[in-house]
Amino acid sequence: MNNFTSVNEVANPNKLVQQVLDIKQNTSYPKVGENKSLALIFFNPSLRTRMSTQKAAQNIGMDVTMMNIDADTWNIEFENGTVMDGSTQEHIKDAVQIISGYCDLMGVRTFANLQNRHKDYEEEVLSKFLEYSSVPIISLESAIRHPLQSLADLTTIAESKIQKPKVVLSWVPHPKKLPQAVANSFLEWIVETDAEITLTHPKGYELSKEFTDGIPISNNQKKALKNADFIYAKNWSSYSNYGQTPEVAQNWVITAKKMNLSNQGKFMHCLPIRRNVVASDEVIDNSLVYQQAKNREHAAQAVLQNIVEAL
Amino acid sequence: MNNFTSVNEVANPNKLVQQVLDIKQNTSYPKVGENKSLALIFFNPSLRTRMSTQKAAQNIGMDVTMMNIDADTWNIEFENGTVMDGSTQEHIKDAVQIISGYCDLMGVRTFANLQNRHKDYEEEVLSKFLEYSSVPIISLESAIRHPLQSLADLTTIAESKIQKPKVVLSWVPHPKKLPQAVANSFLEWIVETDAEITLTHPKGYELSKEFTDGIPISNNQKKALKNADFIYAKNWSSYSNYGQTPEVAQNWVITAKKMNLSNQGKFMHCLPIRRNVVASDEVIDNSLVYQQAKNREHAAQAVLQNIVEAL
Amino acid sequence: MNNFTSVNEVANPNKLVQQVLDIKQNTSYPKVGENKSLALIFFNPSLRTRMSTQKAAQNIGMDVTMMNIDADTWNIEFENGTVMDGSTQEHIKDAVQIISGYCDLMGVRTFANLQNRHKDYEEEVLSKFLEYSSVPIISLESAIRHPLQSLADLTTIAESKIQKPKVVLSWVPHPKKLPQAVANSFLEWIVETDAEITLTHPKGYELSKEFTDGIPISNNQKKALKNADFIYAKNWSSYSNYGQTPEVAQNWVITAKKMNLSNQGKFMHCLPIRRNVVASDEVIDNSLVYQQAKNREHAAQAVLQNIVEAL
Structure with missing residues (x-):
């Protein structure tokens, strides 16, 4: 290397x-x-x-x-x-x-x-x-x-020893305009593993095709979360309308209720995390974030x- | 530990x-x-x-x-x-x-x-x-x-090898509002030794009873300094009128003249020290502050x- | 030492x-x-x-x-x-x-x-x-x-193994008011070596006599650069009109054309350097600055x- x-x-x-x-x-x-x-x-x-x-x-x-x-x-x-x-x-x-x-x-x-x-x-x-x-x-x-973050994330997923884990990368709300780096990077690393990756985000928050090529995308967060083993939450600003944050009608915060849609899925986030904005306290307190x-x-x-x- | x-x-x-x-x-x-x-x-x-x-x-x-x-x-x-x-x-x-x-x-x-x-x-x-x-x-x-400061202070006093030293903690003037931490801490450490501790401060500058319980307190600085082996000077803001700095009529600066009231007492301060505000140059230049x-x-x-x- | x-x-x-x-x-x-x-x-x-x-x-x-x-x-x-x-x-x-x-x-x-x-x-x-x-x-x-800079500079000159190198210290333009430290220091070190030092600067930019005593000074940059083995460029503000930057009519930037006046001379500068203000890109890119x-x-x-x- x-x-x-x-x-x-x-x-x-x-x-x-x-x-x-x-x-x-x-x-x-x-x-x-x-x-x-x-x-x-x-x-x-x-x-x-x-x-x-x-x-x-x-x-x-x-x-x-x-x-x-x-x-x-x-x-x-x-x-x-x-x-x-x-x-x-x-x-x-x-x-x-x-x-x-x-x-x-x-x-x-x-x-x-x-x-x-x-x-x-x-x-x-x-x-x-x-x-x-x-x-x-x-x-x-x-x-x-953010390759060191992605490597740590993949390590965290590997520690679960789940074969072909179902991994969902979900856009979440945030009060500031954030880069796409963590999301981009997570996608280009996860496709190198045996995981089944799904991407979910509101309309207007499409990532660059360079990173999403071949990855299933849904604008329905709840559907996407179904049966997930890992829910990776991250906010990013718009790629198409670059750096902008078009309004989002639905509530994309990750709550315990949403986590229940998953397959006893584990919540992941790269930190720092804004509690009760990105995800609820309950979700974060039962997550893999410190392990990551x-x-x-x-x-x-x-x-x-x-x-x-x-x- | x-x-x-x-x-x-x-x-x-x-x-x-x-x-x-x-x-x-x-x-x-x-x-x-x-x-x-x-x-x-x-x-x-x-x-x-x-x-x-x-x-x-x-x-x-x-x-x-x-x-x-x-x-x-x-x-x-x-x-x-x-x-x-x-x-x-x-x-x-x-x-x-x-x-x-x-x-x-x-x-x-x-x-x-x-x-x-x-x-x-x-x-x-x-x-x-x-x-x-x-x-x-x-x-x-x-x-x-400020326990590391207090431990250093007790060590400095111990180096004098004076048995049952008479130690005075005196409030001194300062242009800013300061915490009570150094004073509180010094008191709770010094009572663990064989020193005789006296506290002196203007009215309105009483410390929390949690730290002064059983310690003789005087509002007359000159009286308190008499026969002292160590004069520990420190400013703090009011505890009762929390964080305020009620006006003080008398001059509480430590001068050479005041030091003469002591038993060839040594001046102590945790630093940084505002010269000629807290104590005069002469006092500081003949003190234990660098040793502390x-x-x-x-x-x-x-x-x-x-x-x-x-x- | x-x-x-x-x-x-x-x-x-x-x-x-x-x-x-x-x-x-x-x-x-x-x-x-x-x-x-x-x-x-x-x-x-x-x-x-x-x-x-x-x-x-x-x-x-x-x-x-x-x-x-x-x-x-x-x-x-x-x-x-x-x-x-x-x-x-x-x-x-x-x-x-x-x-x-x-x-x-x-x-x-x-x-x-x-x-x-x-x-x-x-x-x-x-x-x-x-x-x-x-x-x-x-x-x-x-x-x-700036003695560590001067020692590094003399080392850089020594690495050329040129006997009695002709060294020119030239004032150069800069948008800010800068100290005389690097120039002063270079002069007091270089005179300790076998180098032939010449100083060139516009009128009004004379350095302190303490540092220039016995050193040939020219207000004609081009003449000074002739046959130089090393051209050390540095800006400084006025010593006589202290800290001021009197206007300079001529162009004192070091260009490739000026370098050609020298004896295949090497350009030196202590960095950071403002490109195309102090010297042209071409000059800097073929210089000793990284070695220094x-x-x-x-x-x-x-x-x-x-x-x-x-x-």
């Missing part, structure tokens, strides 16, 4: 999930990361990603350096050829080459701006890191994907190990 | 002080914290606490992760059952369970809001950490206590060692 | 450059910093300095603690004798003594305020750290010097090693 930014870079996703499970079984780890340095670059705040990745790196003996790139203090220029006499202080080209000179491996967290679909779906920021870095890149979430979060550490460790061993 | 949030969790406070003194005598330490991870969570900025605790952890080989919870970037919901469609993004219940999944031990720094006495004295934030954490909690100061600050490191190390060894 | 704040503390600058080059040849390092702790204190944001110094410390096994001193959250008092009843919360005297109690070595990053030349050239902030610290101080850039940045790590490591070994 060189970079880790989407499932496409993973030769065998199911084998990788198995590796995560193996790591979780152990409590002491070979210090394969010793004398290796990981730089974690955040373009926005992070709790889970920051802590789980740092912990994973520490588990294998890596040194970790953290950089928050705050728009207020360090403005980055992304366009080539610009005369930089305005507010941007450093070109991404220079920043990335410099940072990669000080570490053996780089983790990068970026977000969709939800204003320009073309730029987001071209991964404007992440692609510059991939272009200019002299060391491998791990995505800690990008404009349109904990698996973020093991997932990150598997990826770090694989990349470090290939250095 | 499991949690460390008040003197009540310490079986033998004097023995713990002796352990701190022993640690201070050594320069190399057994790496009892190796492969253990400490998360330090700050709800407000910190210099001494952050650096001393991190140094203590490094002394015994622990990995340290730091998180600043800035109200502007990560709003936490504390109420149960809320429909989280407003500004709060994550429930304290979820945040704490997640964080405690990524570490072996957690340090938490919170502050009194000084608006709702009931919430502060119930330790609204710290109590949620204690409720939801799956790992031991160390208080790095809470709404109404340095003892924060040794105190934190003793507590970390005890908790790590009990894991 | 005790402190490292200017070339004056370095017994033999050329020998130090050689040590940096030796470090660069190696990939594994003796852990001479083990059980030693480095505190890095930043009065403003930093990318290169922060990452390169942290990496250097990790290379030799040191523990690193970082503190950002943000004017908004922790106001420091610099004047002695002040009645601190205003916005400042802690005196620099207390802060430095405390911090130095928690580490074996301290790195400090400060900046010129460009308002009061006297204060800047007296190194108001750095000098307080030197006065009150109980441990050695490394400057990570100060009001008027990488040498920051090796330079920091040499300095850390020397200080740690002398502890």
